[in-house]
Amino acid sequence: MIKVYDRTNKSYEEELVAGKGYLEWIYGSPIGKNITELIIKKRLFSKLYGRFCDTKLSANKIEPFVDKFSIDMTITKKGINEFTSFNDFFTRELTLESRPINKDKNILIAPGDGRLIAYENIDLENIIQIKGLTYSLKKLINKDDIANNYQNGTCLILRLAPTDYHRFHFVDSGVPCESHFINGHYYSVNPIALKTIPKLFCENKREWSLFKSDNFNDILYIEVGATCVGSIIQTYSPNIRVTRGNEKGYFKFGGSTTILFFKKDCVKIDDDICEQSKLGFECKVALGEKIGTKL
Template sequence: MTVEENLANGEIRYIDRRDGEVKTEVIYGERSLRWAYGNPLGRLAQWLLVRRWIVSAWYGRKMNGVSSCIRIKPFIEQYGLDENEFAKPVDEYNSFNEFFHRKLKPGARPVDPAPDSVVFPADGRHLAFADITGETNFFIKGQSFDLERFLGDAGLAKRYDGGPMLLSRLCPVDYHRFHFPCAGEAGIPRFINGWLYSVNPIALITRPSIFWENKRVVTQIESPALCQVLFVEIGATMVGSIRQTYMPGETVAKGEEKGYFAFGGSSVAVLFEKGRIEFAADLLKNTAAGIETYARVGERMGRALGQG
């Protein structure tokens, strides 16, 4: 089953790994999103304005203003966020954007300690593909994933041909810092210019190519357990800013912070060479059924199979 088929009733459903229950996503800005991707006039506006950096830049400046602080408490209440996790009190944030890419208290996201574990890079809704280039139902029936366009490099695409990929979708209500899924040496990030379409499934079922059309940042991680891993941040509408907080060339720990997204929804993809990782069974099962799995950063997404 595809994600598109699961959206037939108009709802975005996912399985919460914490309790195993199927839940319905509360969509931030749902009316605007459905209009922009489901209405002819909305699609025109999206093509002319919404996907362009200037709109995201304008909204980003708005969310950086002191006056945006008034949005913080209603947002917390509406989406049931846990203030006890925040690294500092709510009234100490100087803008909505500062709150949006907030840090959490130490220990709020424990990292799976097993030596062979590979962990989720972000809080969000995840899909796991055992063979991304062999995938023929990427969000919609008959859609393949264009790895070469996604990576912007034919050589890299060849290296990861037939390999696994984790796709993590962050909603505006999620914790928006992303972390390394494994230990290793992280290289210099490479920027790929592009548009800023929404990465919500409502948009993706109309245009799965969004993933290789949007702005992206690609980082290679040399991992003792997994060989070469690719970490890709994908910008989205209202996310013109992808910030890196790590130091390229230094050794990083599993679960260590890599960076953050400014305001909006966004996605992260992690690619592995063929035969390097075994994804958790529930992830693969849910993905095959066209449904995302909600899990948090630091939790186990699979195990490394070594370099042998």
């Protein structure tokens, strides 16, 4: 059972996991682990499934998926019958009114919808993946000189479940730099997998870029792919100014993760998020909502 913290109701809720039984089997049983290593973590498996999700035939999956996970279709720009494929639905855009962006320059906003966990005063060589497992930022981006700038800083991990809105955004106005691609595997980023695959984020394919933020110094953005994520699509233009809340990109089908690193003494994350993170619980957040304050 995966529990997440609802900040509004100040209570815990059980996450409905798409393919829960399948995930528990492939990451928890000897046979499943072997199949994961031989097939599921490979690019070809995710590429083929991603191609299927781009076809008209895959559109038949949309309505059952919406019904099973109670996805709110009143806030999407397209109606349920307007999507041409499952990926078209998966990468759906939301109405502007449904995700108001906090415009206060001293407020840090969530970069997207998902489940957020925060770590402050980080050790670059021992960033927490999940209780008992850590990874290195240097190995995550393969760029030591940039990684060194975030010693004792803050790390935010936003996990996007398959049921979530899958576009990610800029948390401030500023200038984004070019994106760097690092090839890798396609493990799931669900906590079921995070508990069993050491240094998972460093194993999966990922992209990283610097964002020269107006109010929070240089922010390091990292997007991590996962099982069945056909592509990480960057929709921004490097070296062109953006405003707070502008779209940075989106993930095609599958659960995915966006990780942000802030330099020391740039931001204070909200107390409830920090408290829940220390307890090992993610907090549900929505794009544009307040998650911290500028220092």
